[in-house]
Amino acid sequence: DTGVSQDPRHKITKRGQNVTFRCDPISEHNRLYWYRQTLGQGPEFLTYFQNEAQLEKSRLLSDRFSAERPKGSFSTLEIQRTEQGDSAMYLCASSTRWGASGGADTQYFGPGTRLTVL
């Protein structure tokens, strides 16, 4: 399977601990996105990478959050000093400028990492 993969799928941590999530995009995709989804809501945009460059960060991405994509391939999302409000599903998506849907930049999502902060 050559889809988007995320690791871990589930993470339980105690408040105040640091956590790091990994996303491996579809191999030929140069665009990578992170979203956060809380219970009962649609995903909300966090940040975007084009190759290794981080081009936009949402206001949701506080200074406790940092994302990297060092070689333009996989990406990591780190949360420092986790809070209970960080509990959510963290979704990664990737795309390429010309996707399968008639040229649309369609984003394909991974299975997500579900974070629970106790």
Next chain:
Amino acid sequence: AQKITQTQPGMFVQEKEAVTLDCTYDTSDQSYGLFWYKQPSSGEMIFLIYQGSYDEQNATEGRYSLNFQKARKSANLVISASQLGDSAMYFCAADRGRSGGYNKLIFGAGTRLAVHP
């Protein structure tokens, strides 16, 4: 700013029947794309269908079709011949479109579809 509204928190349909999930959007962009995603209980967002703002024909992908009414700013998803496996959350989303650079998706709150045998 873009906003997506899905007014149906939950819908149910009988197996083999068709169902329409509503979506309206609010954008000032001239060029934009509209997407529908399916999210089963496993959590993964599965791409279903795309409609570009300049596309004159309604998009279709197998049993999925998008009823695009630009003047009304609506992009309803029609699922024909519902199957039990269609039970899931469905999200409508919009982006900046082909001329807007990269595509930060704005999602609605979703509609939970239950297919009954």
